[in-house]
Amino acid sequence: MKIVHILTRLLRAGSEENTLLTAAGQVAAGHDVVLMHGRDVLPEFARDLAPGARLVTAPSLVRNLSPIQDSRAVLEIRRSLAKIRPDVVHTHQSKAGIVGRFAAASAGVPLVVHGVHILPFLGVGPAQKAVYLRLERAAARMTDGFIHVSEGMRGACHEHGVGTDRAHYVVPSGFDLSRFRNAEPPSDWRQILGIAPGDPQPFVIAMLAALEPRKRHLDLLRQSAGFLKQFPQVRLVFAGDGHLRAEVEAAIKELGLDQQVALLGYRNDPERIIAMADICIHTAEREGLPRSVLQYLAAGRPVVLFDLPGIEEVVTHGENGFVVPQNDWGSFLERVGQLAASPERRAAMAGKARATRLERWDEKFMAERTLAIYEELLPRAVFSEASA
Template sequence: MEKHKIFHIIKNYKGNNPLLNSMILGLDDRFDARACYLFGSPDGKNLLDSHGKAIYLDMNAKESRLAIIQHLVRLLKSEQPQILHCHKHKTTALGTVAAIFSRTPYVVSHVHGMNRTRTLLTRLINWLLLRHTSLIVGVSERVRTDILSTNWGLAREKVVTLWNGIDIAPANALSLNRKLARKKMDVSESEFVFGSVGRLARTKGHEYLLASFSKIRENCPDARVVIIGDGPLRRDLEDQARELGISQNVLFTGFRSDVLELLPGFDIFVLPSIAEGLSLALLEAMASKLPVIASDVGGIPEVFGNEEIGRLIPSGDIAALGSALLEIYSLDKKDKMLLGENARKRIEDEFNIDFMCRKLVGIYESLLMSGKG
């Protein structure tokens, strides 16, 4: 039986991507899915390479959009996938045009964040191109609602929600004990750790975490903040910590490839974002049985559901974040453990990789059976 061929189009190769790996390797044997990266070359770290599931076009960044489209058209005519699954806006634009000229039957546009239709020009481009897409996938219900409200003429049934999922097995296998995790971070066993993971960029809201921590530090003298990640705001955040007089209580680890091994060293996970689609870092922290404090933005409330796993706070609200930090800090050990157990159960029930892959297969099946390609 001939397999249904699916190509995922990704703009840049930025290293091994567990979510993409799962979307490609987690399908049943009726499907042959591959990743196609427009820019970037293999580095020996991509799991998809060992399965023969990665294609690197390695385009020159200076090449025109027309040249990229032409390259894609040649590839699609040669490989003849039935479904082109495009991730993010620019790739959707390039992929949709290439699909039209290559007569690829189905195009899926996968939207990973909020407010992607920011300008009138973007809205016009979407109006022209999205009529040629078969389906639009949002990573949360709020993202789906945002897509429908900011684009012209989209039928509601054309936009669906697919929650991100994570493989909880690595969280089990790589989660070390607290003592070893803290040794890897150079944090003492006696300290209470408010931890955060994410790119150091404006949308992640780390400046609010620092500001709120500075206001409650006297009430939790054994606490410190550990921020895992790197990005354009690192120097600004380090300067802010110095200006607030908390630099001795804040650790910036920089980029770490062993995040799952470090999470057990946290006492509370904090996600102070001002914009999110659906945070994988949040899911990983919950899988590691951590209580969580997170901003009420994007798909985050959907992750919380009705479970008691921590606290949702308004984004950018320093006072509310500080109160939540102090409240969870003050809980006894048993109550904090219960929040973490609830968080883990929420991932097992709704945000595991098997659940996501089953729904993705259903999306592909509905397209292939529709006969509208």
């Protein structure tokens, strides 16, 4: 098959890694794979994770809503697809999901699939929700099948009337499980945490997430400043990069947390950062099913996070982690404090985290299952087109 994946951005984040690992599996299976992306791209990252996949740029494809740019992007992508003549177009991320599906339908692509990593109409105000829902419902009419990262995403689509007459599948976002199960802390962990040889090891909280608004690093810093100052032996470690880096750095200084908060930027050894931590956290206000949370559990680390659609698939409250109602920062910090104060409870939850059944989140399963869905849908899509 000739397969084109379309993404708004091709940077270092969960949806991009999911797509690249899927593409890598498809290349390994002998398929011709193209990664079409907007202007925000790290080509070396893409080539490392998906060697053999070709990169094609659509310069007008941008993240923010822009009627003029979006119209140009539809035409750009349509022209590229007319040249490539793919059997399958698989869109990812919100903007590329809308623009790419309109372009693919107008180019006559036999099979159009949308990967749901996150839904833009969840966790936003009424006006934004109405706009996003209208766009998603329109694009759904040009979609042969949806591939969701979690049952929560599939359920939200059905609940909001998005593509209810289309095929919906759930394929967990895979990664190399063994890499996280067997990791050791980095050799320079003392330097990362800012402690001298001989000093006692601090209590370490890690959060792996791109530095973008919906992950709420800034809110976390402001809400937890008092907690951190009350317990100077605690270290908070952020791993990840993004366009909010300068603001996060400024907030750390402004709040006087330079000695307790480490901002590491992008790391190619996330498993080692998790291995350094006593517990891990996730503060996103909206998300599909966070890959980082799965990685925390694979490494045997208890997690504290805000409630997200489908999170109950992997986190059982009070067993391998704590799930707190969205925006309830008081309860969030209370749960963090409980784990910090009780090594016994922490150890028990760590054991249950490590025992969490994560086989469905294996990267090989993800690539194989996605190909099987294409093969299932292609005859149906071709028949539907011939009957139209």
